[in-house]
Amino acid sequence: xxxxxxxxxxxxxxxxxxxxxxxxxxxxxxxxxxxxxxxxxxxxxxxxxxxxxxxxxxxxxxxxxxxxxxxxxxxxxxxxxxxxxxxxxxxxxxxxxxxxxxxxxxxxxxxxxxxxxxxxxxxxxxxxxxxxxxxxxxxxxxxxxxxxxxxxxxxxxxxxxxxxxxxxxxxxxxxxxxxxxxxxxxxxxxxxxxxxxxxxxxxxxxxxxxxxxxxxxxxxxxxxxxxxxxxxxxxxxxxxxxxxxxxxxxxxxxxxxxxxxxxxxxxxxxxxxxxxxxxxxxxxxxxxxxxxxxxxxxxxxxxxxxxxxxxxxxxxxxxxxxxxxxxxxxxxxxxxxxxxxxxxxxxxxxxxxxxxxxxx
Numbered sequence: 001x002x003x004x005x006x007x008x009x010x011x012x013x014x015x016x017x018x019x020x021x022x023x024x025x026x027x028x029x030x031x032x033x034x035x036x037x038x039x040x041x042x043x044x045x046x047x048x049x050x051x052x053x054x055x056x057x058x059x060x061x062x063x064x065x066x067x068x069x070x071x072x073x074x075x076x077x078x079x080x081x082x083x084x085x086x087x088x089x090x091x092x093x094x095x096x097x098x099x100x101x102x103x104x105x106x107x108x109x110x111x112x113x114x115x116x117x118x119x120x121x122x123x124x125x126x127x128x129x130x131x132x133x134x135x136x137x138x139x140x141x142x143x144x145x146x147x148x149x150x151x152x153x154x155x156x157x158x159x160x161x162x163x164x165x166x167x168x169x170x171x172x173x174x175x176x177x178x179x180x181x182x183x184x185x186x187x188x189x190x191x192x193x194x195x196x197x198x199x200x201x202x203x204x205x206x207x208x209x210x211x212x213x214x215x216x217x218x219x220x221x222x223x224x225x226x227x228x229x230x231x232x233x234x235x236x237x238x239x240x241x242x243x244x245x246x247x248x249x250x251x252x253x254x255x256x257x258x259x260x261x262x263x264x265x266x267x268x269x270x271x272x273x274x275x276x277x278x279x280x281x282x283x284x285x286x287x288x289x290x291x292x293x294x295x296x297x298x299x300x301x302x303x304x305x306x307x308x309x310x311x312x313x314x315x316x317x318x319x320x321x322x323x324x325x326x327x328x329x330x331x332x333x334x335x336x337x338x339x340x341x342x343x344x345x346x347x348x349x350x351x352x353x354x355x356x357x358x359x360x
Contacts, residue, residue: 001195001211002029004095006087007036007050008116009072009109010043010064011133012102014180018188019101019195020049028196033090037083037116039075039108040064053086055079055112065107069146072111080119096211097127100158102150105135105143110150117157127215129224130158131191133183134329136166141336148333160218160318162191163225164257165325190228190257193314197270197304207283209270209302217300220265220319223326227256230272230312237279240311244271244282245289247313252293256315258325265319266298267291273311278303290315 007016013036023031034050041062044052054062056075065071076083091098100117102109113130120128132154135143154161166179169186197209218224229250233240248269252262269290271283287301294317304314 001197001214002032002094002096003195004032004087004091004098005034005050006098006100006116006120007034008076008100008102008113009038009106010040010103011106011180012036012100012109012113013038013043013047013050013052015103015131015133015184015187016101017047017050018184019192022188022192023195024049026192026196028192030192030195032092032095035086035090037086037108037112038064039072051086051090053083055083056108065111067107067142067146069107069111069150072106072108073115074111075108076112076115080115083116084119084123091124095126097129097215098124099129099131099162101131103133103135104147104150104154105133105139106146110146114150114153114157117154121157121159127159127218129218130154130161131164131187132161133164133187134166137332139166141339144329144333144336148330148337151330151333155222155321158221160221160224162257163223163326165259165329168257168259187257190226190314193228193272193304193312194226194270194316197302197314207302209268209300209304213268213300213302214316217266217268217298217316217318222265222319223258223261223321223323225256225258225261225264225317225320227251227315227317228312229255230310233273233277233309233311235277237277240277241279241282241285243311244279244313245286247311248286248290248315251313251315252290252317256317258320258323260325261317261320261323262293263320263322264294264296264317267294267296267300267318268314268316269299269301270304270314270316271301271311272304272306272314273308275303275305277311286313
């Protein structure tokens with residue numbers, strides 16, 4: 001699946017960079033162009049694999065918006081012609097979809113991404129998806145409130161929104177910086193493999209997935225989620241039936257980007273590995289299990305030929321917003337917003353005294 005990537009904000013730029021690098025190192029050729037957009041100039045300087053564009057220079061002088069996603073929205077709105085101009089030549093006719101990548105808890109990404117998606121929908125005649133990273137439970141009320149508002153708007157504007165919950169792929173005991181590195185690496189490997197589905201790779205599968213399968217799975221819109229798991233495979237395909245079943249179950253039940261999201265409108269199962277090791281019976285049994293588990297009649301399946309001694313399973317769910325995880329997150333976001341409103345008081349009123357004058 002050939003895609004154009006546009007990262008917005010610090011997290012969006014880093015994920016875009018990592019995805020582009022992974023695609024280049026693996027030789028997949030799925031990423032056709034990559035652009036990172038930010039209002040903070042230092043965050044752009046560290047990127048090597050993506051082109052960069054600074055916005056809001058007249059408002060924030062390259063220093064970022066400090067977590068103010070309303071300011072992030074305003075800056076993207078005022079500089080949208082500049083951004084669309086920067087995309088000229090980077091979103092080529094080969095691109096089958098555009099992904100706008102952003103962390104939903106910060107300022108530039110959460111505020112600017114929905115604006116950019118809205119305008120891209122008007123300009124380009126390919127699906128425009130969002131890849132959004134939700135803040136973890138411990139990342140503070142500002143990030144929760146920002147993400148809630150951003151997600152609500154993205155779901156309205158994007159053709160589908162692939163969500164990554166920071167808590168889902170966080171290794172216990174890691175530092176904050178280490179956790180973000182781990183999450184970005186996992187996003188790159190999993191989403192990068194999804195993009196590469198249908199591209200020219202080693203070997204010929206019996207039922208190779210192509211880009212239309214991904215697009216049709218996401219056609220229902222709303223929230224999408226992606227799961228992945230892998231295991232060492234035996235050389236004979238007949239010995240790998242249980243292996244395929246196991247990794248498919250793990251991908252959905254323990255390896256998804258949005259834990260607890262198992263009910264969906266549509267699903268796609270991609271089994272990656274050496275074609276000679278992929279058992280047809282195992283793939284079909286796994287697809288049937290996925291159909292029962294997701295309660296969906298639209299479950300697609302296929303192979304991703306890849307030179308490896310392991311078998312991996314990618315599970316993409318479309319229309320997965322009916323999940324406990326999403327409901328709990330939106331409750332956190334609403335409570336955070338209410339807390340902000342309670343704190344939005346004029347503390348100087350406590351010192352009001354007509355006998356004292358303000359200094360200015």
